[in-house]
Amino acid sequence: xxRLFFALLPDGVVRKQLRQLQKDLKQAGGRPVPxxxxxxxxxxxxxxxxDKMDAVRDIVAGIEGEPFDLVLDTLGGFRQNNVRVLWVGPxxxxxxxxxxxxxxxxxxxxxxxxxxxxxYRPHVTLIRKAGLRENLPEKPxxxxxxAASRLALLASELLPSGSRYRILAETNLTEYAx
Ligand code: 2AM
Numbered sequence: 001x002x003r004l005f006f007a008l009l010p011d012g013v014v015r016k017q018l019r020q021l022q023k024d025l026k027q028a029g030g031r032p033v034p035x036x037x038x039x040x041x042x043x044x045x046x047x048x049x050x051d052k053m054d055a056v057r058d059i060v061a062g063i064e065g066e067p068f069d070l071v072l073d074t075l076g077g078f079r080q081n082n083v084r085v086l087w088v089g090p091x092x093x094x095x096x097x098x099x100x101x102x103x104x105x106x107x108x109x110x111x112x113x114x115x116x117x118x119x120y121r122p123h124v125t126l127i128r129k130a131g132l133r134e135n136l137p138e139k140p141x142x143x144x145x146x147a148a149s150r151l152a153l154l155a156s157e158l159l160p161s162g163s164r165y166r167i168l169a170e171t172n173l174t175e176y177a178x
Pocket of ligand 1: 005040041044085116124125156
């Protein structure tokens, strides 16, 4: 059994900007997500049994699509398992992102995986155990433009020190030849 999710992984430039944003939000306190863990979840699968692993990897291998642009321009917060989480996300998620989420969801369902019903709220978690949202700005100092192309299947291990993620499969969205 492994705890799995599909995510977009930021390139070096976006990662640096996210790091900067974490520093800009120091007043929120809490625990910044380590740089290597920064990601945007496409679909959370939760615990998946070993006999489903091949199917899940195949979903990644079968993904087709071109890179697309999104802009991280909104800060938000929510409670998760009684812990306050602070995130940055796109105020206008591009249709390609929604389409990718729905396609992954459909394929996961087809393979008998349990996917929750909640609305998809694309975001990059920046800080866990953060302070009150009211003290925080609504927008980052600078918008973060992201040409998303790197998609991965990740396994999450919950350790006392925090989560550790391992990339199990990865694919790159590439431009179609014209
Ligand atoms: P979070 O960053 O908002 O905590 C690995 O845990 C990834 O899956 C994280 O991006 C986490 O979101 C997300 N995640 C964890 N539990 C989830 C759930 N029940 N529904 C949707 N996403 C979840």
